[in-house]
Amino acid sequence: MTDLTQTLFDILGPKGCLTAAGDIAPFITEFRHRKTGTALAVALPGSAAETAATVRAVTDAGLPVFPQGGNTGLCYGSVPSRGVVVGMRRMRRIRQIDVESGLMTVDAGITLAEVHAAAETVGMQFPLHLGSEGTAQIGGLIATNAGGTGVLRYGAMRDLIAGVEMVLADGRILSDLDGLKKNNTGYNLTQLVAGSEGSLGLVTGAVLRLSPRMQSRAHAWLACDTAEKAIDVGTRVRRAFGNQVEALELLDRAQASYVVRHVRGTRMPLTALPAWSLLIELASPRSDDALTAQLESVLAAAMADDLIPDAVIAQNENQAKEIWHFRHSVTEANKINGVGIVMDTCVRTSAIPAFVRDADAVVAAKFPQAERAITAHMADGNVHLIVMFPHAVWSALPDKDAMELEVERAIHDVAVAHGGTFSAEHGIGRKLTSEMDRLIDPVRLELMQRIKTAFDPRNLINPGVLLPAARP
Template identity: 45%
Template sequence: MSASFSLPNPDTLIDALKAALGEQHVRTAEDDLALHIREERGLYQGRAIAVVRPGSTEEVAAVVRAAAAAGVPIVAQGGNTGLVGGGVPYGGIVLSMARMNRVRSVDSVNATMTVEAGCILADVQAAAHTEDMLFPLSLPSEGSCRIGGNLATNAGGTAVLRYGNARELVLGLEVVLADGRVWNGLKALRKDNTGYDLRNLFVGSEGTLGIITAAVLKLFPAPKVRATAFIGCDTPENALDVFARLRSEAGEALVAFEFLPRLAIEIVLRHAPGAVRPLAGDHAAYALIELSSPQSDANLEGLLETVLSTTIEDGTIGDATITGSEAQRAALWNLRERISDTQRYEGGSIKHDVSVPVSQVAAFIAEASQACEDAMPGVRPLAFGHFGDGNIHFNLSQPVGMEKDAFLSRWEMFNRIVHDIVHAMGGSISAEHGVGLIKRDELLRYKDPVALDLMHKLKTALDPHNILNPGKVLALGDDLPSSLPHGSPRPVLVS
């Protein structure tokens, strides 16, 4: 089972695509391709014969039928903001969803919205807001990522603690299958027990089983009151203690609990213009906390003050601030959201997106940090993320003065250290970014063999010729790059 990566006569397929979509929506020029064949962080460089831009589900189906007849692979692409190489093509066609960006309908009574896969996440949020509703998925890339990609990767974000991953935010899907048929599962039902749950088969499959073209999304009452705080403490264990107390006191009002180490604050303050130190003192660990409620009379600020005052009195935290304005709230969230992009100014970065049981997050940070420092003195662990759902972005910045290439060449060593600890704690090596290419081969080491066998059987059944995003999640093709950015052969763009 393998995809063909060359065409006997590519002009024949290109002509068929132009006839189906219109010549202006089939791009083959190098400048047009360049925008779609490089992973955002520059770790992977791919290739493609064309980028196509269908404007409807029927046109997506026509593209898939033509590609299937020619034996040519297809990579569906949203905003191309992925972090695991999942949207990089290695031959064949890039199917851009950019033109499929309509909000088809909003049902405020049913609390649902039907949108096309090319809708930018921020536009989906705005459409919900106009109905005094909330679509809670929120990511730093929400101004450019698209909802189809969010669903295909089962995106997480900062509100998972209250609302769940993307999987929990979708009721129905419309999907184009590998043979060009369209599965219309756009039901806005919260209860439907008529057989297998096909929706959840495609959510999180990273475009390897089908191409999501539209979705029915859940909406929620818009928050009327918010309270946001920033705390400083000595250890991740202290931060976890505060989280447990707030969860008990605030219940569902606790929307976000984001952990940040001192290094993250230092890097953002050093490289992000306008960033402001959140607390007067200096602390080893910090947390950004947010509560919200649709009830306009909810006293969330008072609740926060009570809990935080208690934790200051007993020494669990050293300092705290509660925002008094939207500008202050935005400044605190800016500190959190700028961590990933400012880290690049510190040199090479080896990143891990992992999860462990919430009760283990502090222990994981301590154990993994120590193990990495023992393996490479001077390496700078930067562990941050979503304490409330157990998802830690365990990043490593290169030692000061070390050559970037030399540091990145140890990617596999650090994978083994970090992922072995995650696995021993009953965790996952991919929490919210997906598997893509970068973690594909890691699955062979950590995934249950029976689960892998079932995944292979599903892929074979739904995509027997392996034309949908081949080489991602599962290694089934014959002409595919190494999964590691600095493996052999090296599919990397930059060092």
């Protein structure tokens, strides 16, 4: 046992400091098992004070700290290269629910599903939804500025937080948990932390913004022949219902087919797989809003205009759950189907069809052994274009990392050419730092690096994520 691990045992106790290889293994490998790192130990503090003492001990020893939430990220942001992993899974308290202010204060290690359940008990909701909500932790969701299916109405994670508590590189605690709607006393550090990917400090607590629980809903699954027609229908729905639109999700035939083939308990509500599927959710806090009848009227007009060849509107809660269970099963289905290089591109909604056409041409020309699939948060332009390789083809590749980078660069160039970005909600992690160097304004990068240095002058907090290595 080293002096540092003994110190961590003294701070955290035997259950809070893991050093055996078998105990560490789940914390150093990302959940798809594509990347594995190394760590001297895994620290599991039970409070902000224990986190601060842990960080101070590790950084005083000159070693890096690797924050980790639920380890559900897609960009290798929590895979360590050495040093100590600090996980938050023991920090799962709900500190306060303030219904009058619409706020919930929680520990960083609480899962999204636990937050949902707690909000339900007071007749409220926390409106972030994604496929990994049973595992994803609030601290990690803040660090990555997670998106999900409700961004259209509620915004991304940075829009859903009213304050954070975090441990800095020197072990001090920055507490910004007042949760005030108005506080004009300088820089908004909470917003700076959101999306920082653990590079500025370790989130240990947060104030979350709650919303009224929805009392009436409508759900539909539409078939569309083209992406243009799906966007046309989505525009009509947004004009008709305004901020009652909770989600507009777009799947292509390939993506839907993976779920049908590989995920038990899912059901395609239409009689045949369409070229494009548009999933709609409407919601209102008023129980007497006849959303289903109103949606039927809007969709009937769209069908009369030849925009929708087939549609199913959920008639009960079970049918609605089936629609969204299908949508949230895409990650599981893709993992079984093959090895997917998943893009997190974003363009304006109006640019989606042209972006997809150009990207398809690139995939067909450069990667004929792969298939293209698409899952898109259509209304905010976030297109997850997946270049899917069969397992056998991927296994035979001599340099998998080089292929992954080649695919990413090819599609990212298309997104940028259409005025878009290569990272919308998954973050940069360790996966896309070279793309930051290649595609981001150097002035912006310089300012980001200055911020990083101000918070972490020795580069010991999650080094290697988000920012490219400094040029000589």
